Amino acid sequence: MIAHTPTLFAAVALVATILAFCLLLVGQFNRGDNLLLTGCGLLAHALAYVCYTLFGHAPLWVSYVLANSLLSLALAFYSASLFRVRERPVPWRPIFAIPLLMLLGLISLLETVEPRMLLAALVLMLQCVLILYWARQRALHKGRAHLLLVIGAGISLVGLGMRVVAVLAGTAQEMRYDTSNLKQTVSVAIGTATVMMYSIGLVLMAKERSESRLQHLAGHDVLTGTGNRRAILERFEFELEQARVAQYSLAVAMIDIDHFKRINDVHGHLAGDEVLCHCVRQLQQRLREGDSLGRYGGEEFLLLLPRTEGEGALAALNGLREAMARNPARFAGLEIELCFSVGLWCGVPGEDDTPARLIAKADAALYLAKAGGRNAVRLAA
Incomplete structure (x- = not known):
């Protein structure tokens, strides 16, 4: 035509x-x-x-x-x-x-x-x-x-x-x-x-x-760019099931920045925001490809280390803690020294283990780390 x-x-x-x-x-x-x-x-x-x-x-x-x-x-x-x-x-x-x-x-x-x-x-x-x-x-x-x-x-x-x-x-x-x-x-x-x-x-x-x-935006923390609470808990479900089926050790770490309220009170909330972002950057630079980090809430972060035994997890987290101490955050020309406390659970998950149950164990260990003077890693029983 x-x-x-x-x-x-x-x-x-x-x-x-x-x-x-x-x-x-x-x-x-x-x-x-x-x-x-x-x-x-x-x-x-x-x-x-x-x-x-x-x-x-x-x-x-x-x-x-x-x-x-x-x-x-x-x-x-x-x-x-x-x-x-x-x-x-x-x-x-x-x-x-x-x-x-x-x-x-x-x-x-x-x-x-x-x-x-x-x-x-x-x-x-x-x-x-x-x-x-x-x-x-x-x-x-x-x-x-x-x-x-x-x-x-x-x-x-x-x-x-x-x-x-x-x-x-x-x-x-x-x-x-x-x-x-x-x-x-x-x-x-x-x-x-x-x-x-x-x-x-x-x-x-x-x-x-x-x-x-x-x-x-649905899966990432707006401030730090890392996974938000929803995303890290979804990842936790996946990693937990994988570890249970394959019968390998999973390390679950609750990380809390020490004296964060004091940082906000002394330097202001903008400085506090920079401290949170700095912590995430420092952690992500030193994690393995298969590890997962997410902001659990406030100044608390949940870290998952698949295929990691207790001694390896303790060594890795102490290394992260020491690296953080050597690299202070910078804000408005000031250096803000940082440290954090960690509660760690590590083991092969059983049939009754759930994310909430393991987080509670890691959280209890975190309480002990803070009660013992902070800037420490404690392994849950």
Whole structure:
């Protein structure tokens, strides 16, 4: 089926305009999201196709130079949106230098036919390849939205490749914007599909980012970044079952920062926050890959050491305690010396052992460590 090419251009422009209006409207309420950039890209996409409809009725600098430069600008906005959606710095200059080079190149080749068609197609193909690469690089773990961008960029390469083949085969006239034939119908139909895929793909990537952020907040302590109470208890359930089934030793440590209230009273709560973050950093630097740390509450942390016997756990925790003493926290130019007490339970879990029961045992040992003068590790009976 052969469609009237200017009519197809107008249809793509209409679709892109509607999508641009929706995203620009929504993007105004959350400028930190990528929707505003995506809306700007769709608007440039729509304007490009409006200019295409004027081919043969308007000067070439409007219907060809401006049209292709706007299409290149749309791809630049889509590229920038890929960085913004993953909260990465956007390389503005390299990304938006491409449409500028397209504009200057087409102006210099305005009086030609094949060279300007080849330049426009190759530059747009380069941008599609970059979108393919960045879409895969910026894909979220288990995310699927980037597949739409990959497919959209892929079929864009097919449509642009048709133009390159036509130029190299000496049939460039068949791809004029005011010519209606099967090649043009397929090429412009591809343009319609890419508009939809780029816009929907980028919107879904924003949705995936928001969901990923919420999942992270649900399982992490906002202040320290380590696991929160819910997350560490869920991990405890898992580690406990693993140790029970495989019959290996599990070490459960309750860590409490000594004299934390005094730190808050003397240096202020902001200093106390920095002390908590400092402790987490010091601990995480010295833990094994399979160990799990979480903020249990206040200045208390729950540490799980799988496959660790009593002597090994005592040695590891005393090493952590001594390392903490050697590395004071720093706040507002001051050094705040730190120490902590630890209650430790270690053994092969039995059928009756639960996280609450083992935490209670570790907590009782922690009480003994504090009662004995603090800055110590006590092993529960």
